[in-house]
Amino acid sequence: MGQDTTQEAEASPIVVIDKVGKVFTGEDGEEKAALSDVSLSIRRGGIYGIIGLSGAGKSTLIRLINGIERATSGTVTVDGHRIGDLDARQLRVERRRIGMIFQQFNLMPSRTVFDNILFPLKDSDLGKDERRERVTHLLSLVGLDQKADAYPGELSGGQQQRVAIARALASNPKILLCDEATSALDPATTVSILHLLREVNRSLGVTVIIVTHQMSVVKEICDRVAVLDSGRLVEEGSVFSVFANPQAKLTRSFIATTSNIAKLGELVDGGDEDGDGVPDGEPLVRLKPGEKLVSIRYVHKGVFEPLIATVIRRFGVDINILLSDVEVVDGHPIGGTTGIWSGSEDGIRQAIAYLKDKDINVEVLR
Numbered sequence: 001m002g003q004d005t006t007q008e009a010e011a012s013p014i015v016v017i018d019k020v021g022k023v024f025t026g027e028d029g030e031e032k033a034a035l036s037d038v039s040l041s042i043r044r045g046g047i048y049g050i051i052g053l054s055g056a057g058k059s060t061l062i063r064l065i066n067g068i069e070r071a072t073s074g075t076v077t078v079d080g081h082r083i084g085d086l087d088a089r090q091l092r093v094e095r096r097r098i099g100m101i102f103q104q105f106n107l108m109p110s111r112t113v114f115d116n117i118l119f120p121l122k123d124s125d126l127g128k129d130e131r132r133e134r135v136t137h138l139l140s141l142v143g144l145d146q147k148a149d150a151y152p153g154e155l156s157g158g159q160q161q162r163v164a165i166a167r168a169l170a171s172n173p174k175i176l177l178c179d180e181a182t183s184a185l186d187p188a189t190t191v192s193i194l195h196l197l198r199e200v201n202r203s204l205g206v207t208v209i210i211v212t213h214q215m216s217v218v219k220e221i222c223d224r225v226a227v228l229d230s231g232r233l234v235e236e237g238s239v240f241s242v243f244a245n246p247q248a249k250l251t252r253s254f255i256a257t258t259s260n261i262a263k264l265g266e267l268v269d270g271g272d273e274d275g276d277g278v279p280d281g282e283p284l285v286r287l288k289p290g291e292k293l294v295s296i297r298y299v300h301k302g303v304f305e306p307l308i309a310t311v312i313r314r315f316g317v318d319i320n321i322l323l324s325d326v327e328v329v330d331g332h333p334i335g336g337t338t339g340i341w342s343g344s345e346d347g348i349r350q351a352i353a354y355l356k357d358k359d360i361n362v363e364v365l366r
């Protein structure tokens with residue numbers, strides 16, 4: 001019986017967001033919905049990504065999880081507690097079990113690394129020696145044993161974020177919220193911090209929730225992802241399935257930032273990264289009238305190849321392949337092919353519908 005209850009607790013999601021809305025009222029009295037009707041649940045012990053453009057509502061969502069903000073509608077449940085029902089004291093207790101790290105690290109500059117990590121333990125029941133032992137252990141976990149007496153200003157950005165991670169773990173949290181935690185770091189340091197977060201997740205069993213605008217971060221360590229667009233949840237699923245078969249246009253554009261295949265559109269019209277409507281460079285490939293640039297993503301090569309043969313034969317579509325590539329997501333390959341399709345408009349339309357019906361992800365880039 002006891003064991004069943006434990007197993008149930010382990011299987012139950014640690015965070016449940018149910019039909020949540022959050023409305024802010026600006027100084028001019030105008031209402032602005034930061035989140036609308038968002039529902040999702042986060043698995044205990046997982047690494048969950050929340051991605052969206054600036055202003056999408058990502059920070060608001062994690063501020064609802066740690067109770068800094070309250071939902072205007074719907075419910076937020078963390079480890080079985082409805083956050084909206086907790087009084088101030090209960091909320092303080094609950095918050096101690098939720099660590100958080102930020103883009104700008106937020107360390108105390110006038111205290112040493114050791115004292116920064118010790119600080120959250122000031123009200124803990126642990127004795128003085130136990131606290132110091134804990135800090136020493138955390139310093140070693142984040143690889144900064146040698147920096148206990150340094151000040152934050154003497155450390156690199158990556159080292160400061162390691163201190164922030166150790167500080168966030170000091171009170172033994174069950175959840176670690178990461179708000180754009182790698183956005184201020186260079187790519188190599190970003191990867192090392194993400195690997196540390198994975199190590200924390202695995203060795204301590206802490207559920208990690210990562211807010212980011214970088215799909216590369218999601219691809220590197222998350223097992224599930226939610227995509228927010230203007231306060232609404234537009235896609236949610238395992239990282240592999242979202243990469244293999246993205247549904248929302250926004251998700252595809254995020255994936256395009258991590259994949260060569262999806263970037264091929266730039267070869268056709270010269271690209272327009274600055275968004276001024278004028279191509280940034282000379283096009284390498286020009287489409288003739290009636291031709292389309294089409295990108296396909298597939299999981300099973302053995303199924304994909306006969307399907308393409310059928311498309312060519314049955315719908316009279318010619319496919320001139322420009323690039324084929326494989327990306328590995330969550331340890332599994334996802335194939336991609338981008339090519340110029342030519343044929344009758346009807347034939348191309350039917351071919352696309354045929355492939356989509358077979359669960360192949362097809363995107364017309366141009």
Ligand SMILES: Nc1ncnc2c1ncn2[C@@H]1O[C@H](COP(=O)(O)OP(=O)(O)OP(=O)(O)O)[C@@H](O)[C@H]1O
Pocket residue numbers: 024025026032033034052053054055056057058059060061213
């Ligand atoms: N305290 C507040 N008062 C008024 N409006 C707010 C408040 N906090 C957030 N907003 C608004 O809610 C929307 C969502 O903001 P939020 O910070 O959650 O987005 P975000 O996805 O985290 O963006 P960013 O990546 O830029 O941090 C924005 O339009 C923002 O201006």
